[in-house]
Amino acid sequence: MPPTIAQQVGLAVRIVLMEQGRQQSEIAEALNLTDAAVSRRCHGSTAFRADELLTISQLLGVPVQRFYERALADRPAPTPAA
Structure with a gap:
């Protein structure tokens, strides 16, 4: 099962914290x-x-x-309505 957006956003927050030593x-x-x-x-169980x-x-x-960069990169682009 792919990660949820909440999990991806939480991971992104954790990454920035690590990068900044915070x-x-x-x-x-x-x-x-x-x-x-x-x-x-930060672990995505709550958004x-x-x-x-x-x-x-x-x-x-x-x-x-x-x-949101990671979450957006992993999602397919929506197809336009006919």
């Missing part, structure tokens, strides 16, 4: 969530909300689109 706890504090809640989002991703992108200094 911790999930920084995201938890910025979003006013528990570390466990952020962990669930990040759009406003949460905007806050994370500002915190980490990356565009929101960065979190």
